[in-house]
Amino acid sequence: MSVGKNEPRRDGPAKLTGRALYLDDLDIPGCWHGATVRSSVPHGRIKSIGFEPGFPWDECVVVTAQDIPGKNVVALIEPDQPLLADGIVRHREEAVVLVAHADRATAYEAAKRVKIEYEPLPPVFDMERSDKTFKSFLIQRGDLDAGFAAADVVVEGEYRTPSQEQAYIENNAVAAYEENGVLIVTGSLQCPYYVLKALKHIFNRDESGIRVVQTVTGGGFGGKEEYPSMIAGHAALLALKAGRPVKIVYDRHEDMAATTKRHPSIVRHRTGLTKDGRLVAQDIEVVMDGGAYATLSAVVLSRGTLHAAGAYECPNVRVRSKVVMTHTPPNGAFRGFGAPQTLFAVELHWEKIAAALGIDSLTLRRRNIFKLGSTTATGQRLLESVGASECLEKTVKRSKYASKRREYDRWNKNKANPSWRGIGLAVCHHGAGFTGSGEVYLASRAGVALTRNGELIVLAASTEIGQGTNTMFAQVAADALGAPAAWFSVETPDTHKVPDSGPTVASRTCMVVGGLVSRAARELKRAFQTEYGRVPKTAADLKKAAAALCAGAPARRFEVQYEKPPEVAWDDAAYRGDAYGVYSYAAITVDLEIDKLTYETRVRRVTTAQDIGKAINPLLAEGQIIGGSTQGLGWALLEEPIFKDGVMVNSQLTNYVIPTSLDAPPFDVILVEKPYSRGPFGAKGVGELPMDVPGPAVAAAVLHATGRLIPTLPHTPERIAEALK
Amino acid sequence: MIMLTVNGRKRSFDGAPFKRLIDALREDFKLTGTKEGCGEGECGACTVLLDDEPVNSCLIAICQVEGRAVETVESLGAPEKLSRLQAGFLACGGAQCGICTPGMLMTAHAHLKSGGKADDRSVRAAISGNLCRCTGYQDIVKSVIAAAKGRRK
Numbered sequence A: 001m002s003v004g005k006n007e008p009r010r011d012g013p014a015k016l017t018g019r020a021l022y023l024d025d026l027d028i029p030g031c032w033h034g035a036t037v038r039s040s041v042p043h044g045r046i047k048s049i050g051f052e053p054g055f056p057w058d059e060c061v062v063v064t065a066q067d068i069p070g071k072n073v074v075a076l077i078e079p080d081q082p083l084l085a086d087g088i089v090r091h092r093e094e095a096v097v098l099v100a101h102a103d104r105a106t107a108y109e110a111a112k113r114v115k116i117e118y119e120p121l122p123p124v125f126d127m128e129r130s131d132k133t134f135k136s137f138l139i140q141r142g143d144l145d146a147g148f149a150a151a152d153v154v155v156e157g158e159y160r161t162p163s164q165e166q167a168y169i170e171n172n173a174v175a176a177y178e179e180n181g182v183l184i185v186t187g188s189l190q191c192p193y194y195v196l197k198a199l200k201h202i203f204n205r206d207e208s209g210i211r212v213v214q215t216v217t218g219g220g221f222g223g224k225e226e227y228p229s230m231i232a233g234h235a236a237l238l239a240l241k242a243g244r245p246v247k248i249v250y251d252r253h254e255d256m257a258a259t260t261k262r263h264p265s266i267v268r269h270r271t272g273l274t275k276d277g278r279l280v281a282q283d284i285e286v287v288m289d290g291g292a293y294a295t296l297s298a299v300v301l302s303r304g305t306l307h308a309a310g311a312y313e314c315p316n317v318r319v320r321s322k323v324v325m326t327h328t329p330p331n332g333a334f335r336g337f338g339a340p341q342t343l344f345a346v347e348l349h350w351e352k353i354a355a356a357l358g359i360d361s362l363t364l365r366r367r368n369i370f371k372l373g374s375t376t377a378t379g380q381r382l383l384e385s386v387g388a389s390e391c392l393e394k395t396v397k398r399s400k401y402a403s404k405r406r407e408y409d410r411w412n413k414n415k416a417n418p419s420w421r422g423i424g425l426a427v428c429h430h431g432a433g434f435t436g437s438g439e440v441y442l443a444s445r446a447g448v449a450l451t452r453n454g455e456l457i458v459l460a461a462s463t464e465i466g467q468g469t470n471t472m473f474a475q476v477a478a479d480a481l482g483a484p485a486a487w488f489s490v491e492t493p494d495t496h497k498v499p500d501s502g503p504t505v506a507s508r509t510c511m512v513v514g515g516l517v518s519r520a521a522r523e524l525k526r527a528f529q530t531e532y533g534r535v536p537k538t539a540a541d542l543k544k545a546a547a548a549l550c551a552g553a554p555a556r557r558f559e560v561q562y563e564k565p566p567e568v569a570w571d572d573a574a575y576r577g578d579a580y581g582v583y584s585y586a587a588i589t590v591d592l593e594i595d596k597l598t599y600e601t602r603v604r605r606v607t608t609a610q611d612i613g614k615a616i617n618p619l620l621a622e623g624q625i626i627g628g629s630t631q632g633l634g635w636a637l638l639e640e641p642i643f644k645d646g647v648m649v650n651s652q653l654t655n656y657v658i659p660t661s662l663d664a665p666p667f668d669v670i671l672v673e674k675p676y677s678r679g680p681f682g683a684k685g686v687g688e689l690p691m692d693v694p695g696p697a698v699a700a701a702v703l704h705a706t707g708r709l710i711p712t713l714p715h716t717p718e719r720i721a722e723a724l725k
Numbered sequence B: 001m002i003m004l005t006v007n008g009r010k011r012s013f014d015g016a017p018f019k020r021l022i023d024a025l026r027e028d029f030k031l032t033g034t035k036e037g038c039g040e041g042e043c044g045a046c047t048v049l050l051d052d053e054p055v056n057s058c059l060i061a062i063c064q065v066e067g068r069a070v071e072t073v074e075s076l077g078a079p080e081k082l083s084r085l086q087a088g089f090l091a092c093g094g095a096q097c098g099i100c101t102p103g104m105l106m107t108a109h110a111h112l113k114s115g116g117k118a119d120d121r122s123v124r125a126a127i128s129g130n131l132c133r134c135t136g137y138q139d140i141v142k143s144v145i146a147a148a149k150g151r152r153k
């Protein structure tokens, strides 16, 4: 068995020796460099585009919206976002003109010498003032009025979360060229088939005329889900016009200022409880800032909405949500995908309720938390794999939460101490896979190929972006077949080689696509058994078996398609039913200390138990948990994109601060494995859950330390000082 | 003409004297293991050793390197024969997306080579100029400590 073992990661040796080739490392003969001219106003009409005289424009290739052969749109959900602004710009840093030159510096210089004049139009930056809603949702359960009538107390709260930059260390980078009439686009990206879809519309070509290939990718976290489609379109336009390869590699400032970030949010809670702390009514309102174009906002809002009531059972619930337009660069996918925002609110709200009722938040959580058989706000009955309580209890015990609370109460009473100390708690759920009926629409395919020489190759479009996908796929395929993991390689995501297994998002790679890979490997196993009499045991035997199964053909593919589990039922119109096949669960305690002079927070220790069904590779799973939760701590304490006139002004790693090795605390991780019958070997999702929990736990710990509930992230020294004034 | 040693070999460079070291390494010497994350001395992805000291190669002009010795990630092990430090990273989960890894390895390599301590606090301090967005650092720290312990054995 390979599943459950810490197989060393497949891509490790190449990455550790500098041999792994990221986009900018590729030596593409004759490749030019592309640069982007971006809008300098948040909203305006383009009056003219001018080219400064005296510059060698004849050495450059220049592209505007007029050069687009097909539709001027980056096709995703709504066809509203142009590839290049034409007539109107709707946010700062919107792409208007492209230039390419043989020399990188000259290309950037050329971009500076394109002068665009605008007639300014009024911008909207405040999401509460926007009059354009991209999408709204309504969830209703029970009878809200009756619930509030039965409540002994009603507690209200408003919570705000900021944007967040993914800050992958490899900036966006894409190259394009044409070869034998096929447009080839290669780059740092999460979703090759999203790029393909966008390019089909831009170039009026079908999939045989476009090939999208992922290169080694230096981190994504959602940030390379959609925006690479834009850059791919740009690079391809330049390459086709120049008649040679062109690559576009963003610098840090450009990447931060122009590309998608986490949606800022405002969440309001009105909660009714009995005096012994049972939830009887939750009325929740969510507003998210989508930025200038719809992009993925509807799906981000959906996930935020479906998680807004938290991992607790309440008979009467209403969640109203909307995502609106503002004149800022579009917000998009970032690990957690809307859930960290709404979960921050519902979790921190427990502290407010605790104060109102005089019952501590741990006890309140214990009274209301999801158990086997609980029903969610959408009416979903949780019939298996519910590890919420176990995560909570294990975290509380391991971190000595109760005794630490008392110890820090004493510490904080002593005025002579140089710091305040606190420990805070949070428990979250996170739906694995696409929302609602999303997986049905996706109809993902994945497979396993057997070549006649006996090579076994996993075929999926799911991308390795650092999480360990390739290693995990090989482990799953090997165990499903009953063969060593070393027999399997994983094909590069290439739209001319692998089937569309859907995007690498939504904690779906392991559970959904891993499940497909496992099924395909089982089909191969059946073929070995029926056509060869057995599953081969040795490498020599595999060669013979392969020759028999391929019967002269170069290879045989075993491909399967997603099938909805029959027990999962979802009504998209009413927003009721089984929102996700299953949920993962996590609890966390954050133990921290605030300096009384500087108001700086130091996280002393994090303890977290996470129920992910089954850890296919525990080392990789822990890597996701520690890495994801560190991003959550960054969001909670350090990271704040500052916007001025619709543009991020701190778009550098010097002034947008992410955690360093000295900021990151020691982590104590407990893996909880409540298997899910539909996941491969019981596995559920793991990628995003770790991002959900730190925010509210930090705020609860700051409350414990200082006595102030600060409902807005991040808890920077300035914000804490302000709250203590 | 600028003369320098790169990974133990004498090399000459006769391009623009103010070309950034990172660009000379990547473009002229075809050593693309050194990565650029920010270009302004903030992320450490471009870390190389200059006469055994870790430096950000995005902040150094090639002319400053005249007569000196540069070591990049390519000077450590090969995929089939990883150095002990690289093997530590592989065993302990020190690399995820891998883009920070070459710089991280060079910083850790310099730390251990100069007799730096292999405990949690010292390693964290040593690598504090190298940003990693994937790992949360704990497994990187473990990797370095494991490699150092292996060396003493």
Ligand code: FES
Pocket: B035, B036, B037, B038, B039, B040, B041, B042, B043, B044, B045, B046, B047, B056, B057, B058, B059
């Ligand atoms: S690229 Fe040199 S420090 Fe970031």
Ligand code: FES
Pocket: A169, A218, A219, A466, B094, B095, B096, B097, B098, B099, B100, B101, B131, B132, B133, B134, B135
């Ligand atoms: S492994 Fe991805 S940035 Fe460090």
